[in-house]
Amino acid sequence: MSFGISGWGCYIPRYRITTREIARVWGDDPLRIRDLYLIEEKTVENYDEDAVTMAVEASRRAIVRAGISPKDIDAILVGTESKPYAVKPIASILIDALGARYNVQAVDSEFACKAASDMMILAYLSVREGKYSNVLVVATDASQGEPGEHLDYSASAGAAAFIISRNDVCAVIEDFYSYCSDTPDFWRRDGCLFPVHGEGFTGEPAYFRHIISAARGLMEKMGLKPSDFDYVIIHQPNARFPVRAASILGFPIEKVKPGLVVDRIGNTYNASALLGLVNVLDIAKPGSRILLVTYGSGAGSNAFSIYVTDKIEERRGRVETLQEMLKMKIYVDYSLYSRFRKLIKMLQ
């Protein structure tokens, strides 16, 4: 018996801002900015959107794709770092917004950008153990970035949702491997509006160390090598980091590109690598194998080996794809961006 993904869905806002527009306002060289991050544009949540609304929309699509009723869901597990409430869960709002049963387990979790993939592991283990039949896992973030700083060019909004099941699986989770340590690369203190980077820690000791260790650990555990995978999807705070990490691991660029969406969406934090997975599931052929490596600051990575089954074809066409959503875009300038993201604060 195999366990894994039976349905997937996503949501991104329609509004976009280009990194060129942000650079215009803050006096940066737009070409240098694009060269630094390889991000053309990013999503901008409307004034009436947040991590909750995007989670609902992505979840509704995942449920339709899986062909189940919301009443068939046994647990709702959310990963986010941008809850609109400090105390009051997104998961319980999802119960009523989706029309799920009330006798379900429901919880939000936080580990920077990694929590949703941890929830995917817990969902996989619980269906494998026979405790649950269908678990909804949601990655959602509308994260903060200090105006004019690095994150202003990348922090964006989006959500991805997956139904993890013991039946009708279209993408089998074959195995997983986790690698975590106390690494101070990025944090946001309680009550602070914006996160900060531990500058020297961001790259090698944080992102690359954890991602490379998790990916290599998984491949060693399973006896697999890069040539056994058709796609590699890596957490994408910008487009440079995942391409370099894949290169270090020995993957050619062709296996990276289908799962790389940050250049047109920005960094959606918990949904970052998982929107890459959505994009790959929208196109992957039966028999394909996917290496998915998520990353969360603080720091840790989860690596998954995912095998696409024959059932994938029948799940397509039920809801819009990520590529279709990417075409539905309306550009805003920095003034509207500041208003929609609530960056304009009253002094009194």
Place this chain on the structure above:
Amino acid sequence: MPDYSIPVPRYWRRIGEYYRLEASRCLKCGKVYYPPRARCSCGSTSLEKISLLDGNFILREFTVLHSVPVDFEKQKPIIHGIVENVNMNIRLITQISDVLDISKLHKDIPVEPIFRVVKRDGNIGIICYGTKFRPKSIEGV
């Protein structure tokens, strides 16, 4: 459309109709009510709950508010629309979102339900969520 001025308990009691567009349908004559009702105009009290989310919707009329209640000052202008669920032949009043250039918005276009924040009660109060609608296509908006 959510009542703009209601307190938390009354909002909570209407979560079904706000979140899932929950309506009631008469089991005797088939008439659909939104907001849901306990008694049909035919006299029957046998009504079932149904969700209007799955139908096809058309924007029949709309108006633009520039003078808005205090909770909505940061969201103005607000577009109020009459949206018809053509499968169930029922119309409802709702907010239209994701429209940047209102001069290009037209009636009789397909719209789709979308889960959104309706209002935030200051900086410490509850966030009220509900269903709004947006144009299905981005042409002209």
